[in-house]
Amino acid sequence: MNLKELYQEIILDHGKNPRNLGKFDNFNKDAKGHNPLCGDKVHLFLKLDENKKVNDISFEGEGCAISMASASIMTDLMKGKSEKDAKEIIEKFLDMIKEKDDIDTKLLEEDEKTKLMSLGGVKNYPMRVKCATLSWHALSSALEDFQKEVTTE
Amino acid sequence: MNLKELYQEIILDHGKNPRNLGKFDNFNKDAKGHNPLCGDKVHLFLKLDENKKVNDISFEGEGCAISMASASIMTDLMKGKSEKDAKEIIEKFLDMIKEKDDIDTKLLEEDEKTKLMSLGGVKNYPMRVKCATLSWHALSSALEDFQKEVTTE
Amino acid sequence: MKIENIKKEFPIFNNKVQNNDLVYLDSANSSQKPLVVVDRIYDFYTKEFSNVGRSVHYLAVAATNLYENTRSAVQKYINAKHKNEIVFTKGATEAINLVANTFGQKYLKEGDEILLTELEHHSNYVPWHYLRKNKGIKINFAEIDEHGDISLEDIEKQITNRTKIIAITHLSNVTGAILPIKEITELAHSKGIPVLVDGCQSAPHMKMNMQDLDCDFYAISCHKMYGPTGLGVLYAKKKWLDDLPPYQGGGGMINEVKKDDISFGELPNKFEAGTMATAQVIAFNESINFLNKIGVENLVKHENDLLNYGEELLRKNNSVKLIGNPRKKGAVLSFTIDGIHPHDIATILDEDGVAIRAGHHCCQILHDKLGLTASARASLGVYNSKDDLDKLNESINNCKKIFNK
C-alpha cells in the first residue's frame, strides 16, 4: 500500500522533530517559500563562508509532515557542501521527485540518498509533490539571491 | 401550413405598401419603438384634437413585413377613434396576439377585426410577436406621453 | 423522492475510486450532480442545441424559452419578487465582482467604508480589495466571537457613518456559522446601507427567501447546488439592477450602438453580455427541480441530523478538535487533529476513499485569526449518510494510527 511508502518512519520522525529548525544569527542568505494552495510556508537561512561552502543552514516554517521532513532532511545534508555541489544535489533531488527512480549523483553517501529516497513516495501523490519540493526551491532561490518569494502551486 | 397563415395576402400587401407612412406636420404626440434584437424601428406621429379624438396618425419605420403591416393596419383603423377607445383596442389586440382567439371589443367592425386577426398568425412564431406588437406599444406610449423609447425584446 | 435513496440519483457513486466506495465529503467545494442534470445537458446538446435569443429559427426560439424557464424556476426557488432580478453569471465569484465593480463605480469614493466579516471567503474580499486599492476606500471586518460566529451585535459595532455597503456570508464555509441575515439587513437598512449576501454555502442547504431576507444582493454558486460548473446566479433587487451601470460589455446587452454612443438593454439583459452558459442554465432547471422534489424541509432535516451525528462522533474522538461552535450551524465539519497536519489527514483519508478538503478553504483571514495555517473540512451533501460519517471517523482513526497518536 502506498501510504506506507509515503509516511515512512523516517518522515514521521523528521516531520515531528524537524532538525535545524529556527533562525540563527549570522546568516548571509535567506529565501522564503510559500504554497498558496495549502498555506505551507518555509523561510530558509543560510551561511556561506568565504569559500562558498554551506557553513550553517536552518529553516523556519509550518506545514505538513512531508514538507517539514523534507526541509529537515535537506538542511541536514547540505551542511558543509559547496554552493556548486548544493545546486547539483537540488537538481538531482528534483529529478528524482518528478520522474527518476534514483538520485543520480556522487555527491551523496548511500545512506543520505536513502533518506532522500524516502521522500520519493510523493510521486504517487501529485498534489503533495509541492510539499516535498518547497524548501528545495527556497534553497535554490537563496543560492541565486532571488529577491522574490518562491511560490509553488 | 402555418406560413400561409403568417404571410396572408393582406399582410404582404400592407407590408409592401404600408398606408400612412411618413411624418405629417401638425402632430401633437409621438413616440418611438425599437427592437434591439432585430433592429426594427417605428416612429409614430399622432394628432389628437380638442376632444381627444385621433385626428390623424402616421408612422415612419423600417422592419419586416409583419411589423410594417401591423403599423399600417393599426394606423388605418385608429383614425377617428377616441383616446379611450384607442386604448381599449390596443389592449384587446395585444390580448389576441398573446393568447386569445378573438378580438373582444365592440369598438371595431367585423372587417376591421378580420384585418387585425390576420396578424394572429404570429402566435406560432414567438420571436415574431414583437414585430407585430412594436407599433402598438409605441402608440400606447404616445397616448401616455411617455418620454422613453419603447423597446421590445 | 425518499431521501434515504437519494444517493442512487447520483451516478458517480456507482463507480469505485481507487478500489474504494466513494465517501464524498467535499460538497462545500462542489457538489456531485444528479443524473437528471447530466442527462439534461446531454439531451440539450444532442437534440436541441442552439444559441439563445439571437436567431429566429426554431431551435433558437426553443433554447431561449428553456433558458428563460430556468430564470423563472430560480426566481420561484429563492422567492424573488421579479424574474428580472435573476442574473446568470459564470459563478458566485463573478456575481460578487459584478456588484463590487458596478456599485463601486457609482457609489464609492475615497474614505468610504465597506463592512465585511472575518468569515469571508476570498471571493467576498478580493473584489472589495480592488476598490480599496483603486479608490482608497477602507475595509472593516466584523470580528468573530469565540465560537467562530458573528452576531448582529458584532456587525453593529463595526458600522460607521461612512459604511456604504455590508457584504457578508450567509453560511461560513469553515465554521458553518449561519448568520442572522434578516436582522442584519433590517439594521443596515435602518441606516440606509445595502447588504450583499454571499449565499454560496447557504443556497444548497437552506430554505431561500429573498423577499423575507430583504437583502439587496445575493450570490449563488450553481455547481455547489447540484448544478453544472461555470454558472452562478446573482439575485439583485430590481431597483439596483435598474440603477447600476452594466458590468461587462458585449452582444445581447445593448439597445442601440452608434459610433459615438451606446445605450443599454432592459433587465436582465443589461447584465448578461455575450453568449451565456446556455446549456448550463438550461440544465440548472433540473437541479432546482431535483431540490423541489426532495423538498427543502426534508433536506434541511436530513442534513441537520447528519451534522449532529458527525459532530458527536468527532467530539468523542480524542485529539480531534472541531472548529467553530456557532449558535446555528450548517453542513460543514471543520477540524484539526493534534500533531497531524490537515494535508496529511486529507491524503490518508483519501486512500480510504474519503474525500475531504484540507487547507485554508479560501479563508486565510479566518485561519490567521484562529491561529491556524490550515484545517481539514468534511462537508455534507444531500447524498451523504451516517455511514459516510462513520467511515470518516474510522479513517481518522487510521490516520492517528499511522502517526502513532
Next chain:
Amino acid sequence: MKIENIKKEFPIFNNKVQNNDLVYLDSANSSQKPLVVVDRIYDFYTKEFSNVGRSVHYLAVAATNLYENTRSAVQKYINAKHKNEIVFTKGATEAINLVANTFGQKYLKEGDEILLTELEHHSNYVPWHYLRKNKGIKINFAEIDEHGDISLEDIEKQITNRTKIIAITHLSNVTGAILPIKEITELAHSKGIPVLVDGCQSAPHMKMNMQDLDCDFYAISCHKMYGPTGLGVLYAKKKWLDDLPPYQGGGGMINEVKKDDISFGELPNKFEAGTMATAQVIAFNESINFLNKIGVENLVKHENDLLNYGEELLRKNNSVKLIGNPRKKGAVLSFTIDGIHPHDIATILDEDGVAIRAGHHCCQILHDKLGLTASARASLGVYNSKDDLDKLNESINNCKKIFNK
C-alpha cells in the same frame, strides 16, 4: 476522419426539427457539438467529477490534471509559446472585457486613443466604450472599403501618435472578410502599439498560429469551435499577463491574503478567479482533439469549397444580394433579398428546416455603414455540405414565391 462523413459525429442531425431534416447554417452564432464532446461532459460528471485545484483527494487531483491538459492542448492548437499564456474565461466577450479593463486601468488616460474597425462585433466595441465613458479616451474606427473589407492601409490611416491599442476582428462575422493580422501587428508593433484580435470567427475555421501572428491578445469563443457553452479562451503574451493587474478577484487566484493587503498568484491563476468552468474546460479538450483528427487543412479546404459553391449559387439567384466581397473570405454568407426583410426570410427558411440568422448580428455600426437595418446570414460549419447550400437556395426561392418576387 473523412470530412464527408463528419455529419455523423454530430448527434443533433439524427433528429428532425419540425419534421424537417435540420440544415444548420447558423454556426457563426454557435456551432453544433460532436458526440465526443457531449460524451466527455457526461462521463466527467457521472464518473470523475470534482472541483479543480483545491482539494488533495483523488478526484480533485485527476480533475486538475484534466483541466490543465486542455490548457496544453489549446496552447498546441494555437501555437502559443507558453502554456500559461492560455487563460480560460466564460466566453470571448469576457476575454475582451478582461483586456479592456486591465489594460485600460494600467495604460489608458484621457485623450488616449483606441483603434477599432467598422467590422467589429459589439463584444469588441462595448468594453472599449466603457473606457471612453469613464476615462475620456477616444475611439477611432478604421473604415471598410467598398468590398466590406479592411486592408493594412485602412488601419494605417487611422493610427495616430495617441493610439494606445488596436482591437480588430480576424474574420468578420458579417462580410466574412479575413484581415491581414500579421501585417497589421507588424505595423502596430513598429509603432509600439499592442494588438488585440477578436478571433471568434477565425478560430473555428482557420489555422491558428499565435507565434506567427505575433499579436498581443487573441480572444476565442469555445462554443463556436465545437465546444461547450460558457467557455472562452484568452490568449495573451506572457509579458502582458505578468504586467497587467488581475481582473476578477476571488478564490484560486491569490497568493497571500491579509486584512490589509493581498498578493496575487502566478500565471495563469491570477486571471482565473473563483471556481472555473471545470467540466467545460475538460470537454473542450475533445473539441480540439476532434479538430486535430479532421486536420485543419482539410477543414479549410472543405469550407472554402462550400463557400465558393454557396457564393456562386446565391450570385446566380437574382434579387439576392451578397454582402461583402473581400479579398479573403471565410465561412459566412450574408445577404439581402430585394423587398423581403431578413426576418421574414429567416422565418420562411426556418419552416423548411433551414436555420440561418437575421438581424444586425451584433454589428450595428457595420449595418449602419452599409445602409441596412438587418441582413440574413448563412454561416458554415464543418458538418455542412453542398446539399445544405442547395436547400438554402431552394428555400430562398420558396421565400421569393411567397412574396411574389
